[in-house]
Amino acid sequence: MLKPLSGIDEGLETNLRSFFQQDHAEYEILFAVREAHDPAVGIVAALQKEFPSRAARLIFTGEPPYANAKVFSLDRMLAEARYDLLVVENLKIANMVRRAKPVPDPDAPGSYLPNGGRAKSGLNRSISDASWGGFLGILRAKAEDAGRVWIEVDPRHTSDGCENCGHAARENRVAQAEFVCQRCSHRAQADEHAARNVLRAGLALHTLAA
Numbered sequence: 001m002l003k004p005l006s007g008i009d010e011g012l013e014t015n016l017r018s019f020f021q022q023d024h025a026e027y028e029i030l031f032a033v034r035e036a037h038d039p040a041v042g043i044v045a046a047l048q049k050e051f052p053s054r055a056a057r058l059i060f061t062g063e064p065p066y067a068n069a070k071v072f073s074l075d076r077m078l079a080e081a082r083y084d085l086l087v088v089e090n091l092k093i094a095n096m097v098r099r100a101k102p103v104p105d106p107d108a109p110g111s112y113l114p115n116g117g118r119a120k121s122g123l124n125r126s127i128s129d130a131s132w133g134g135f136l137g138i139l140r141a142k143a144e145d146a147g148r149v150w151i152e153v154d155p156r157h158t159s160d161g162c163e164n165c166g167h168a169a170r171e172n173r174v175a176q177a178e179f180v181c182q183r184c185s186h187r188a189q190a191d192e193h194a195a196r197n198v199l200r201a202g203l204a205l206h207t208l209a210a
């Protein structure tokens, strides 16, 4: 399981803990950050301490030589991974593509200062289309050339399916933070449950392929 990290966002600890709590017998967890100062390092270290029997490693990638740090970080993990089945969460392109914020012109209410928005949108477009798909295609091809299986699991489709009975329905998400299956009444913290589903989906594909 490969997980690029950068900073701490909401629910990160819960999300990462689920990597350590899979039922699967034998697997390795690889995390990567750009540099040792990254705030995510502390969370990973604490979890490694909490789950000493899990094979988990944290890689420091250094500065990426090309524009996409997340892709570079996956590339580094790909080189280090011990097993041939690689599970990654589907990368959310929307999260990585930021819009230039309009800056109001203080001298002319209702109008905006030029702030490079147009140039930035152009760059964003190239990340989200051509080069992004290209990068991931290269990683996948690299993995497959080496006889490995590269699996991307889309977290969006794992948030409303019950891990206990498989029942998938929007109504299962009774609240932002709470999952309650409307068929079997299974209850779980929503983020934790979704993260377990992501990884299980990847591992299940492996079992099918084996």
Ligand SMILES: [Zn+2]
Pocket (backbone or CB within 6 Å): 162, 163, 164, 165, 166, 167, 181, 182, 183, 184, 185, 186
């Ligand atoms: Zn259920």
